[in-house]
Every structure is written in C-alpha cells, then in structure tokens.
Amino acid sequence: MxxxxxxxxxxxxxxxxxxxxxxxxxxxxxxxxxxxxxxxxxxxxxxxxxxxxxxxxxxxxxxxxxxxxxxxxxxxxxxxxxxxxxxxxxxxxxxxxxxxxxxxxxxxxxxxxxxxxxxxxxxxxxxxxxxxxxxxxxxxxxxxxxxxxxxxxxxxxxxxxxxxxxxxxxxxxxxxxxxxxxxxxxxxxxxxxxxxxxxxxxxxxxxxxxxxxxxxxxxxxxxxxxxxxxxxxxxxxxxxSMSSVQYIQGSDVTLEEAVMQLLPVTGSVEVQRDTPFREHKSHTHPTDETLLIISGDITFYTEEGELYCTPGDRILLPANTVHSSKAGENGTLYIIALEFVEQPKEEVLA
Known part of the structure; x- marks a missing residue:
C-alpha cells in the first residue's frame, strides 16, 4: 500500500x-x-x-x-x-x-x-x-x-x-x-x-x-x-540464486492475473491442469522454468527436497533441474513460463 x-x-x-x-x-x-x-x-x-x-x-x-x-x-x-x-x-x-x-x-x-x-x-x-x-x-x-x-x-x-x-x-x-x-x-x-x-x-x-x-x-x-x-x-x-531451486510463498491469484504476471513481452505461457494425484515423472528442461499455482495443491520433488505448493506459490526451476511432481487430492491448476530458446540457425528450415 x-x-x-x-x-x-x-x-x-x-x-x-x-x-x-x-x-x-x-x-x-x-x-x-x-x-x-x-x-x-x-x-x-x-x-x-x-x-x-x-x-x-x-x-x-x-x-x-x-x-x-x-x-x-x-x-x-x-x-x-x-x-x-x-x-x-x-x-x-x-x-x-x-x-x-x-x-x-x-x-x-x-x-x-x-x-x-x-x-x-x-x-x-x-x-x-x-x-x-x-x-x-x-x-x-x-x-x-x-x-x-x-x-x-x-x-x-x-x-x-x-x-x-x-x-x-x-x-x-x-x-x-x-x-x-x-x-x-x-x-x-x-x-x-x-x-x-x-x-x-x-x-x-x-x-x-x-x-x-x-x-x-x-x-x-x-x-x-x-x-x-x-x-x-x-x-x-x-x-x-539461479543455481538452485527457488520457492516463493504467495497469496491467491486469479488465472488472468497469473497469466499477465508471467506473460513475456513477446511469447506465451502454458496453462497446466493436473487431475487429483496426477504424477509427472522425473524430467528436465533446457531452460529456466517458472510455475505459479492458481488452484489446488501440488508437491514438487527435486534433488534439494520436497516443495508443497498452494495457490499463489511460485517455483523457479533453473535449467536442467531434475524434478517431478504429484497433484493433491483436488488436483491443481498452474501456469508455466519458459525462457525463449532460439532454434539453432543451421536447423531452421527455409
């Protein structure tokens, strides 16, 4: 204020x-x-x-x-x-x-x-x-x-x-x-x-x-x-700070607010819905990843430990971080934002 x-x-x-x-x-x-x-x-x-x-x-x-x-x-x-x-x-x-x-x-x-x-x-x-x-x-x-x-x-x-x-x-x-x-x-x-x-x-x-x-x-x-x-x-x-997973506790946020907060100047974000107890097996991403929880709850698992998240919480995952997740009993809805990675020029099709 x-x-x-x-x-x-x-x-x-x-x-x-x-x-x-x-x-x-x-x-x-x-x-x-x-x-x-x-x-x-x-x-x-x-x-x-x-x-x-x-x-x-x-x-x-x-x-x-x-x-x-x-x-x-x-x-x-x-x-x-x-x-x-x-x-x-x-x-x-x-x-x-x-x-x-x-x-x-x-x-x-x-x-x-x-x-x-x-x-x-x-x-x-x-x-x-x-x-x-x-x-x-x-x-x-x-x-x-x-x-x-x-x-x-x-x-x-x-x-x-x-x-x-x-x-x-x-x-x-x-x-x-x-x-x-x-x-x-x-x-x-x-x-x-x-x-x-x-x-x-x-x-x-x-x-x-x-x-x-x-x-x-x-x-x-x-x-x-x-x-x-x-x-x-x-x-x-x-x-x-970007060499390790970051957890930021937040407060309730609407879907529209979350999208506008994470939406880059040019680019897009992903809206992910997980059904109750849905699991994502261990995997990595080649870019930094930001996740913002909209509703429900979810637990993320990394080599640094467990992170239990509820609406408004954010997780920052540095590139190549091994992680998995499991949604709570009511499922969860969250936004995912990734850094833009250019395709190597030699692979771009004419």
Whole structure:
C-alpha cells in the first residue's frame, strides 16, 4: 500500500510508521546544514513522494514490497517530476554497515527473482556498463539505501533501514547534462561537503558517462574506499540464486492475473491442469522454468527436497533441474513460463 504525506500524518502518534516518517521529514527539511538531496526535498514538499512500510524482510514482506513497487511504477508519472518511493523497514537498528549492505543486495535480488517482466532492451546485462541500471516491472530504477549504521556520511544515515526507489526518468526531468541540471548537480556536491563529515564519494557519477558505475552509488559505505576489483553483489547473488531451486510463498491469484504476471513481452505461457494425484515423472528442461499455482495443491520433488505448493506459490526451476511432481487430492491448476530458446540457425528450415 502506497501512502502520501497526508496518509502518514493521519497515523496514530505511537505508530512506528509515523515516528519514522517524522525522523525522515526532519532530515529532509534540515536547513542547518541543508539536506543535500534537493530533489528529494522538493518531492517531499510537493507531496510527490510515496511511502511504504514493512515490519520485516521475510518473504511475505518482499512479496508485498514487490506489489507496492509494481503499483508505484505504474502510477509514478502521475505523482510528479520529483517522485520516489521511499520504503521503511522496522528491523534491527544495531546491525553493522556490512550486514545492512548484504541485506540491501539480498532484497534487490529477491525482488528481481519475483519480477517476471523483462528488463528493457536498452539496459545491458553487464553491471559495469555505464548504462546498466536495476530494473523492476520494466522500469529502470536508481536505488538508494540509508541505514542507522552510517555515522560519518550523514546523507546516507536514517533512523531506520530505508530503501528509496527513483525511476530513471526522474533524472531526465531534472535535466542532468544541461546547464541547469549541471548547476543543480554542483549544488548537491557542495551541500554534501557541508553535510557529511567526509568528502563526497569518489564514484558519484552521471548515468551513461564512460567511467560511471550505477551500482556503486546504490549502497555507499561510510568510507571512500572501494576495491579496484569490486564486483556488483546483485549480479553475483543473482547468479547464485539461479543455481538452485527457488520457492516463493504467495497469496491467491486469479488465472488472468497469473497469466499477465508471467506473460513475456513477446511469447506465451502454458496453462497446466493436473487431475487429483496426477504424477509427472522425473524430467528436465533446457531452460529456466517458472510455475505459479492458481488452484489446488501440488508437491514438487527435486534433488534439494520436497516443495508443497498452494495457490499463489511460485517455483523457479533453473535449467536442467531434475524434478517431478504429484497433484493433491483436488488436483491443481498452474501456469508455466519458459525462457525463449532460439532454434539453432543451421536447423531452421527455409
């Protein structure tokens, strides 16, 4: 559920959501020293920001975060040119920066795992490409993490764990690369020097510039030291996650909703109905496979164990995973989505 300024301010004064918002608002409206993110402050003042709150980072909460982010992406352009979705998590405030950093990349990876829209063709796969950006629901998004553990870099400190999702098109609206936009960028850098007890992060860059690495700016540490051999944790974790079977618990979904969630930009999905206790013997597929349960129940068997699934649950099976299944006493209905695999050119008939 997305909330605006007025929605949050109507919450009870003892509600942790209102309390964290008040801390956030105080930081964003600070004048002595002035908060460096002038565009975020403008978004707050214009009621263009949207807020979401989660009590933990368990799978159910990440599913809800994904729903909120989908809703936000679909509506964001109607909110204004300085919009972002600011997400607060009510989790342990005593973790180290490294623990918060790992949590951040884990959340992005889990969001990606349950995002079934393809990334835009304009976004390269290589994270060190200057044009790489995290995407969700088909939208390139710049992501920022703030934590209670940041002390020296106050601009990345928050009273609770916080992740902000800002559509890439917002920066186009700001006009970076134009005289007006460059003037704003210089002002932000100047404010950072006044606000933080450390020089601006040396890897702050402009999207698309030859030496720019977007991912380095998502979670900025409390120091200015970055290993020359540093690798993007998102891609590292994503590759690891796809090497094993993934189970994602969900909530009830209609057939139409399931089809639209799994339907690729170009291609099709399969609707499978299994009668009560129907078995599929052990087999594999040459591509990754996503299964979304619509009704009934079914148990999948892999070398990693058994997975009992009910409506709304998803199973991600990496390519060549040996698996079998057995429907429950009421049978089951589910959607299957496969990655598209081109036929070898030498086998294509004229």
């Amino acid at each position: 997305l909330l605006d300024n007025a929605d949050v301010k109507r919450l009870d004064s003892h509600d942790w959501r209102k309390q964290e918002f008040e801390h956030f608002e105080k930081d964003m409206t600070s004048e002595s020293p002035r908060f460096p993110c002038i565009f975020g402050s403008m978004g707050l003042n214009r009621n263009e920001l949207r807020f979401s709150f989660f009590n933990d980072i368990e799978d159910d909460s990440i599913e809800e975060l994904a729903k909120a982010l989908r809703e936000y992406v679909e509506q964001a352009r109607s909110f204004g040119n300085y919009t972002s979705m600011v997400t607060f998590f009510n989790i342990d405030k005593n973790l180290s920066i490294h623990e918060y950093q790992h949590t951040f990349w884990s959340i992005l990876t889990r969001l990606h795992t349950i995002d079934l829209k393809e990334w835009p063709e304009s976004i390269p796969n290589e994270e060190n490409d200057p044009l790489w950006e995290f995407c969700f629901h088909g939208e390139p998004i710049f992501v920022v993490c703030n934590t209670p553990a940041h002390e020296i870099r106050r601009s990345r400190r928050a009273n609770t764990y916080m992740i902000t999702f800002q559509p890439r098109w917002v920066f186009d609206s700001i006009g970076l690369g134009t005289p007006k936009g460059d003037k704003s960028k210089d002002l932000v850098r100047s404010l950072l020097r006044q606000y933080d007890a450390i020089d601006p992060f040396p890897h702050l860059g402009i999207y698309g510039s030859p030496n720019n690495r977007e991912w380095l700016q998502y979670f900025i540490p409390d120091t200015n030291e970055v290993s020359a051999t540093a690798q993007c944790p998102f891609h590292h974790m994503r590759r690891n």
